[in-house]
Amino acid sequence: MGTTITLYTLLPLFDAWATWELRQHWHRHHWQTRPITRNLVDNTFEIQFPTLAEAEACQQAWVADETAEWLWMTPNTRQGSIVTIVAWNVSAGRATCQWPDDAEVPLPRDPGVLFPRPTNTVERLRQRWAEAARTQSGSASLAAWVGGVLSAATMPVVAADAVQKTPETDPPLTEDQRRAVHTALTAPVTWIWGPPGTGKTSVITAIVQACWERGESVLVTAPTHVAVDEPLQRIAQAWDARPDRRDALYRGSILRWGRRVSARLHEAVLSHGTVADAIWTVRRAEREQHITAWRLLITQQLSRHATWDALWADTTWLAALTPSQRDSRVIPSGVFAQPLPATGPITSADRQTLTDAWDQWQQQDPWVFRPPLVPMIQGMTLAQLVATPPGEPVDVVIIDEVTMAALPLVMYAALWARKRVVVVGDFLQLPAIVPEETVWPAADRPLVRRWIHATAFSAQGITAQHIPAYPSLVALRDQFRMAEPICRVVNALAYAPHITLRTHTTPLPPRWPDATAHVVQVVPATSRAERTPQGSWVNPDHQILIDAIVRQILTHDPHTTIALLTPFRAQTHALYQRWRHDPRVMAATLHRMQGAERDIVILDPVRIGHWPQHPFLGATDTALQLWNVAVSRARRQVWWIAPAHWPGETVPARLTQWVQRVGQVIRIDERHSAEGV
Incomplete structure (x- = not known):
């Protein structure tokens, strides 16, 4: 099959994919709201959410989203437009939205739906594929x-004698x-x-x-x-x-593209001092623009004009500034971020202060002023x-x-x-x-x-x-994260007999004296799962039990980190609401946890029973992948909330058997349920 034919054969599939992605995006992120005030002067309107919880959830999505563009639609009229959320009053359950001046419909009066505008990655990918097909x-x-076959003959091969010595690392690499x-x-x-x-x-x-x-x-x-x-x-x-x-x-x-980097990298870079300039992002152009503006200010403008009024009237100078710099009269640098005067004479003291700041900036950040590589x-x-x-x-x-x-x-x-x-x-x-x-x-x-x-x-x-x-x-076979008993469970659950994960970790014993094993099963006295109106599941009994376990763990080891993992979004949300103010504890679905790790992981299946085809609780490949991810997030200890015998031949049933084989079982009776673990 030729390359171009394969590309064009693939293109029609993107249309259905993009439609599905938009539908899923709508299902996950949309909020019913109603306008309560309208301002025709500045084209804004204030909206009211049904509950404070929905307002808070929408604000969290707004903070996490990379784009400020949101969509507003009135279901009754099927009319709407792109809006910008400009202000929040979460305590009152409200937000203020900017309506575009060129919108084809007027400011809304009727209740509507607010949801973030999708990024259309699939549609962009379709366009890129089309470009690759033409060129x-x-x-x-x-x-x-193409065709899932990788042929070494189609790509240049580096000669073996050109390979340099594998770089030394700390700690050294395994074989x-x-x-x-x-x-x-x-x-x-x-x-x-x-x-x-x-x-x-x-x-x-x-x-x-x-x-x-x-x-x-x-x-x-x-x-x-x-x-x-x-x-x-x-x-x-x-x-x-x-x-x-x-x-x-x-x-x-090093160039990091994108408008945001992960919080972990951001914190690490800031805590490392001068490495703040090391991971250059697309903001590099912004930094170079600041340097250009400062250079013009020091070498030309201060000597050319006698007053600040004349300096700010110089169109050549203004063209070198961004709109925000012109409005605020602030040109950021490494050492000077005060607004420049708007009027009055430019004194010799002004010239000396700014020249000293320019010299100090060049001395402190010499790499910033060298030509970029x-x-x-x-x-x-x-x-x-x-x-x-x-x-x-x-x-x-x-x-x-x-x-x-x-x-x-x-x-x-x-x-x-x-x-x-x-x-x-x-x-x-x-x-x-x-x-x-x-x-x-x-x-x-x-x-x-x-x-x-x-x-x-x-x-x-x-x-x-x-x-x-x-x-x-x-295949990398030596693992460095999990304690050995946890590694045994992961091996039995997912990797044996194809690969054996060896362990090079030195397990740290948990500090809670009642749970000394690295793998612990808790058999609850009662387990009452309830279906939510949205189709998800919650288990109030498990929520109470998990709260008691977390409190005991943090009492004995206040510096540990804990992940509460469930396969159902409703249970995750309930646990999140209970522990959202404690940075040591995170609640997440199994899908969201891939790539992360914590000291202790508490696994809650929520529902207990025999459903062979269930994507989370059955005998499917998806269930295997989900629980493999969940168990392998733990460094020191895994807690598994399940009955003493899980019915059927499913992934949770296998997990229960292996937890009991290598770990410790704690049974909770009615008295413990009332008093806490």
């Missing part, structure tokens, strides 16, 4: 992916990790299978540094911000400690790669958490590699969220199964049932 850019990489780095420097396509806790990020960091030492450009991409930021953070901190690399670091050899290491999420791709291909593309991305996204990322592609992930963890086959027309389902539902691993024939002996497939 032959990246055709060598693409040919290696499997070193082989993964070596393969990534030689093979056209490298597959790195990394089960949880096996040091995938350490391998990616070593690959990036080795490529940089060879003068090769690298793009690190992944579905999540955390997966992109972690290796960049490690490289920046390592280079900051080496004078021979600090110059390249601060002149922009061409970024050799770039990082961006797959969504960002589709929205604003880099200007030209790079030598090496590294795709992390690849099973969480649909195959067309992974294939598109591979298009940007001139030499080599490195694919990293674990096909026994969560796949991408895509439409079920039944959503598609029957004629399209074979293509859907091949392109949309396939992962990069399954397209290559790598599955749990069949692990081919590819020279370019490296």
Whole structure:
């Protein structure tokens, strides 16, 4: 099958995919509201939410969303427009929205629905695929992916004698990790299978540094911000400690694309002092604009004008400023951020103060004023790669958490590699969220199964049932996260007999004297699951039990971190409301926890029973992947809330058997339920 034909065959599938994504987005994020005030002068209107909880949930979505554009629609008239939320009054359950001046309909009067505008990643991806079909850019990489067959003959191979020594790391790499780095420097396509806790990020960091030492450009991409930021953070901190690399670091050899980075990277960078300038983002252009404005101010404007009035009337000077700088009269720098005067004479004291600030800034941040380097290491999420791709291909593309991305996204990322592609992930963890086959027309389902539902691993024939002996497939078998009993459960649940996870951790005994094992099952006295009107499930008995367990753990070990994981969103929300003000405790669904880890994980299945085909509680591959992710998030201890005997041959039943085999069982009677654990 030819490359162009394959591309055009895939394009029609994007339309149905985009429609499904919009429907799912609407289902997850929309709020019923009603206008209570309208301001025709500034085209704003205030809306009232039905409850304070809904107002708070909407504000959280507004804070987390990368775009400020939201949609307002009146269901009765089917009319609406893009709005901007400009103010919040959560305590009153209200928000103020800006209606666009050029809207075709007037300010709303009737109740309506507010929801965030989708990013349309699928539609952008369709456009990028169409562009790739018309041009032959990246055709060598693409040919290696078409049909799910990776052919080494279609991509340039680096000679073995060109491979430099694997870079030294702290701690040193294991034998499997070193082989993964070596393969990534030689093979056209490298597959790195990394089960949880096996040091995938350490391998990616070593690959990036080795490529940089060879003068090769690298793009690190992944579905999540955390997966992109972690290796960049490690490289920046390592280079900051080496004078021979600090110059390249601060002149922009690393470029992080996107309007936001993960909170973890942001905190780490700020706490590391001067590394704040190391992870250059697209805000680099903004910093360079500040330098240009300051240079004009010091070298021209202060000597050209006698008054501030004349300086602010100089159109040449104003053209060098952004609108916000002109309005606020603040030009940020590393040492001076006060507003400049609007009127009056420019005194000699003014000139001296600003000149001293300019000199001090250059002395404190010398790297900022050197010409920026061409970024050799770039990082961006797959969504960002589709929205604003880099200007030209790079030598090496590294795709992390690849099973969480649909195959067309992974294939598109591979298009940007001139030499080599490195694919990293674990096909026994969560796949991408895509439409079920039944959503598609029957004629399209074979293509859907091949392109949309396939992962990069399954397209290559790598599955749990069949692990081919590819020279370019490296399995990481030494894990460094979990205590040994937890690792045994993970092995039995998901990885045996294909791979045995060895453990190099030194287990820390839990401090709670009543639960001394690393794996603990709690048999509740009562378990009353209830279905919510939205179709999810909650279990009030389990909520009370989990609260008691968490309080006891934090009493004995106040510095530990805890994750409360359930497969049902309603139960997760109830637990979140109870513990949202304690940063040591997080509540999340199983899907949201991939890529994270905590000291202690408490697993709540919510419903107990035999449902073989249930996606969470059955004997399906999805259930296996979900509970594998859940158990493997724990470093020190796992708690499993379940009956002494789980009926049927399902994944939770297997999990119960292995928890009892390697761990401790605590039975809760009615007296304990009343008094707490």
